[in-house]
Amino acid sequence: MLVKNVLHILLFIITSSAWSQQISEIVIQGNKKTKASFIRKITQVNEATKLDSLQLEQDISRLKRLPAIAHAYFQVQAKEDGSVKVVYGVEENFTIIPSANIYTTDDDEFAYRLGLYEFNGLGRNIIFGGYYQRDIYNSYGVNFRAPYLINKKTGLALNYQNLTTSEPVFLESGTADYKYNNESYELLSLYQFNFTNRVEAGINYFTENYEYKSGATSADVPQNLEVKKLLYKLIYEYNNVSSFYHYVAGFKSILNFQYVTSRDDTLPEFLIGFNDFVYYKRVGKKGNWASRLRLGIATNNDSPFAPFAVDNNLNIRGVGNTIDRGTAAIVLNTEYRHTLFEKGWFVLQGNAFVDGGSWRNPGGDFGDFSDNQNLRVYPGAGLRFIHKKIFNTIFRVDYGIGVTQNATQGFVIGIGQYF
Incomplete structure (x- = not known):
């Protein structure tokens, strides 16, 4: 001894x-x-x-x-x-990358977003690019992000967006369709405390326009509305995720807090905060389990223009494009990814997933989370076509099928993992 x-x-x-x-x-x-x-x-x-x-x-x-x-x-x-x-x-990696997202449902709804980004500008990991979106109407945006512009801890981000979509507005007498436009200018400062903790803080000046197109009407809801707003944003991220090519393991948490001012009582000022808890685990040599839990809450204004949306691109694959809104949200996405084939730079992954969530109605209470009309569960499956030497070149195809009340089904196609 x-x-x-x-x-x-x-x-x-x-x-x-x-x-x-x-x-x-x-x-x-x-x-x-x-x-x-x-x-x-x-x-x-x-x-x-x-x-x-x-x-x-x-x-x-x-x-x-x-x-x-x-x-x-x-x-x-x-x-x-x-x-x-x-x-x-x-x-x-090769870093001049196109982006693409396509959304469909069984009611023939179709939307897409195409973009092109450079992720290593000037050889200093400066991100610059833009996108075009067609979702009934035309939209576009330009983004600049330089996390290490000043030193190894401090950077800057600038974003411009002109987003136009068809938005359902849910009234007591039924659903109305509005043409919605949001033109915004955003400035963010970026700071890394250490290897695992970083923060973003900044301001967003934007103008919202609502134009009535069809459907139900209400004397309390204007058919045309234009409001200028200021949004103060704070994002805090804890990231302890490690990667080996397309495999990831670890935990990260992203808190997003916003305070939005308004000059119109129809769209009053409000607070909104949500946190994404994301966990990745390697399973054997070829498997990866991934889960994301989003908890969100906002000022509970009784307004048809509530901030949390139920949407293909955001949270529930197969559900459709902005089919409902709420002032609080609980969403869980979980999936198992398995490498089916790998040779050289190419990887084919299969995945099986379950997306589920529920929302609080505008002006409602937390009992709304258990209401069958607000609960949505969508299992599904998909494929991932991965290029190991081109950044974020993961072409994904998912098909979600609803198993809850008034369910739909449809494809969600895009670049990059869903989360």
């Missing part, structure tokens, strides 16, 4: 000595588009630090999270003078 303890102590001393060596050289290899100076800027380890395995592992995880990097690794090489050389190796 004494000999065993002595051996453990000696092993600890030898290991500690090895990891206390001075770093005298750092080499970046494998990068073609990504600037080596950028990689040095955002990593912790430099020539002035001693060798630290935890810092090296965090640097690799940070690099793997970048859109430009498909995979990263490190090597430690001893030098004759007793110091060490650290080599960071990266495998880059």
Whole structure:
């Protein structure tokens, strides 16, 4: 027993000595588009630090999270003078990526969004691009995001959107169809506290227009309405998710809090907050279980223009495009992804999912969550066609089938995992 303890102590001393060596050289290899100076800027380890395995592992995880990097690794090489050389190796993604999302239901409803984005602008992981959407009406938007614009912790985001859709407005006498337009300008500051915690804060100035098209009417609800608003936004994210190509594991939580001011009593000011809890788990060598729980609540105004929507693209696959609204929401998405075929850069995944949720009616109470008319459950299945060396090139096709009251069914097609 004494000999065993002595051996453990000696092993600890030898290991500690090895990891206390001075770093005298750092080499970046494998990068073609990504600037080596950028990689040095955002990593912790430099020539002035001693060798630290935890810092090296965090640097690799940070690099793997970048859109430009498909995979990263490190090597430690001893030098004759007793110091060490650290080599960071990266495998880059192709980062000029088209985006596409298509939504259909069994009532022949069809909508799509197409876009093009550069995820590694100037070799410094600056994201820039835009989209066009056709959902009865035309919409478009432009986005700029530079998380490391100022230093390794501080960045900036700018967004413009001109969104026009056909929105159902739910009245006591029935449903009305309105042409809805939202033109917005957004400025966000981005800050990373550490490896797992970051925050976004900013302001959004926007104008909302509602134009009555058909359906039920109400003396209390105007047929034409234009309101200018200010939205103050705060996003806090805890992210402890690690990845190996298309496999992910870990937990993250994203809190989104907004305060919206208004100049019209028909669309009064309100508070809204929601939190996404996301958990990923590897299952064997080829499986991945993924779950997302969204809890949301807003000021309970008795207004037909409630903030939480039931929608194909947001929460329930197969349900349709904005079929209901509420002032609070509970949504659970869970799915099992399994690699069916993998060779070189190509991966074919299959998945089986269940999307379910319920909403509080505008002006209602929390008992609305148990109302059969508000509860929706949609199981389904889909396929994922994955390119391992092009960022976010996961072409997904899902088909959801409702099993609750007044259910629909339909395809949801897009780029990237649903969550």
